[in-house]
Amino acid sequence: MSLRIVVCVKYVPDATGDRHFAEDLTVDRDDVDGLLSELDEYAVEQALQIADEADEAEITVLTVGGDDAKDALRKALSMGADKAVHVADDDLHGTDVMGTSLVLAKAVERTGYDLVICGMASTDGTMGVLPAMLAERLGVPQVTLLSQVSVEDGTVRGRRDGDAASEQLEASLPAVVSVTDQSGEARYPSFKGIMAAKKKPVEVLDLEDLEIDGDDVGLKGAWTQVDSAEQRPARTAGTIVKDEGEGGRQLAEFLAAQKFI
Amino acid sequence: MAEVLVYVDHVDGAVRKPTLELLTLARRIGEPVAVALGPGAGDTAAVLAEHGAVRVLTAEAPEFADYLVVPKVDALQAAYEAVTPAAVLVPSSAEAKEIAARLAVRVGSGIITDAIDLESGDEGPVATQSVFAAAFTTRSRITRGTPVITVKPNSAPVEPAPAAGAVEPLAVTFGAAATGTKVVSRTPRESSGRPELTEAAIVVSGGRGVNGSENFSVIEALADSLGAAVGASRAAVDAGWYPHSHQVGQTGKSVSPQLYIASGISGAIQHRAGMQTSKTIVAINKDAEAPIFDLVDYGVVGDLFQVVPQLTEEITTRKG
Ligand SMILES: Cc1cc2nc3c(=O)[nH]c(=O)nc-3n(C[C@H](O)[C@H](O)[C@H](O)COP(=O)(O)OP(=O)(O)OC[C@H]3O[C@@H](n4cnc5c(N)ncnc54)[C@H](O)[C@@H]3O)c2cc1C
């Protein structure tokens, strides 16, 4: 039987560019360069490796996002995923993590899955909680923040390097997994992969397809509200000295003046 | 006065500092009721009471250690239902964030993660967050359900505020999902004897410029002279020079110490994301153009192998 893998990928503003907020205090996603979140590339990579090991597997990449988010799907398809699902709807503008997890859960269920793979966090929101919320909503085990993962005979196993300990985890499929950037470098799309991606199917769904009420998502339906977003004042220029043999002692002088010594 | 649930992060009964900071913030909103789970839960009560907990709800069961996250969600939900709190505050550790997030789904509440400050407001608690690698500061509220907020370490001072802190056993019934993910084995991290990275008042970090695992002794010596924790950039971690548990940045630890000293680190946006809210920043780098110098209060352009040992020696001398 074919192993059905769904990879959740997010299209995010480029962290090396000028990220900012729109007038309604949502993250501006229109006037900025975006890309497939680098941390989700690791999820795609692990999906490809797991599919390689399986007798038969199919990888669907799934995103919730505006029109541009299809670029993230294209990239994942060119890395080797088989097909894509794009949930897009004007009513989704300003959705927070409660809403996004609801939409992803419905879309995952509609697609059909044995294994959902997420990144460890999105590089814009950096919450790192969506995979746990998705597992809660789907009612399946969460096997998250893995630095190493494998699937065999309907069981997912992995290593989670936590603050206090490194844990070996195990759960039966279906399950939700998230992988860290320690799980292994993501491959670059090959020329052949890029060409093949153009022909792979991308299904576009809206809220009606997923039977979600527009009032439960978007800015109006959000469970949280941003009241203000202020650019952090630039740090006042510090003192910079060139080491002419006394740099260490000069630095000690500064630290002593600041009462650190 | 309304009660506020505070999830306790502890190791065998030893309460970690971020939880005591949470109690300071919780007292701004209401009366803190602490929830401590797992081995040693009862031993947390004395220190929690000293810092303002009016009650300490405790539960011990093998499930907390044998299965991932969900048993603790069941327990926190039981506490939530018993207390009907005005808010739920949780430390921003990876695990506690997941526990908070699942609770939010269960009780139908909004969630804010990684707050760096918290105040009470007319329409519920107002959380301050630092976003986009600390380029922006936002203030947000939860508008649906009971606020569930996770707070980063070093976001508030630890303040003594003696309260009753009576221990009450918490009755927990585990749901079917609780045993879904088995913890097959656990290898505790070896302690370096140095302060915990996220809790330390001073962090001394090394990057690619350190050029080898053996050279990290230079960074460690400086850290020890200051009683500091040791951090590393991803480049140093990826090269295998220092353990990943010490990585500072977007995909490592986020630190906010009084003093951060970066040696041989260029200051890439992903590194800055994890240290830019440090109070005082110092860098040593041989490249005067390195972006880290845009952040510093004091910078030395020079070879770290000259500057750092001289600094360590000077500190040791001054400290006598
Ligand atoms: C999705 C993603 C997540 C990431 N997460 C993180 C993260 O969590 N943490 C992190 O740190 N990075 C992270 N990175 C990587 C980040 O982009 C940088 O590559 C990394 O921070 C560079 O580390 P570095 O400053 O040590 O190395 P480099 O950028 O190579 O800088 C080394 C510096 O050392 C200086 N130097 C060399 N020799 C000496 C000497 N003898 N004396 C003094 N100075 C010297 C050089 O001038 C240079 O400025 C992430 C990247 C991505 C894409």
Ligand SMILES: Nc1ncnc2c1ncn2[C@@H]1O[C@H](COP(=O)(O)O)[C@@H](O)[C@H]1O
């Ligand atoms: N809009 C989205 N579309 C698809 N996947 C998402 C979306 N937002 C978050 N995710 C997934 O959830 C992970 C964690 O996100 P977060 O909790 O927002 O940091 C990401 O790495 C993605 O795998």
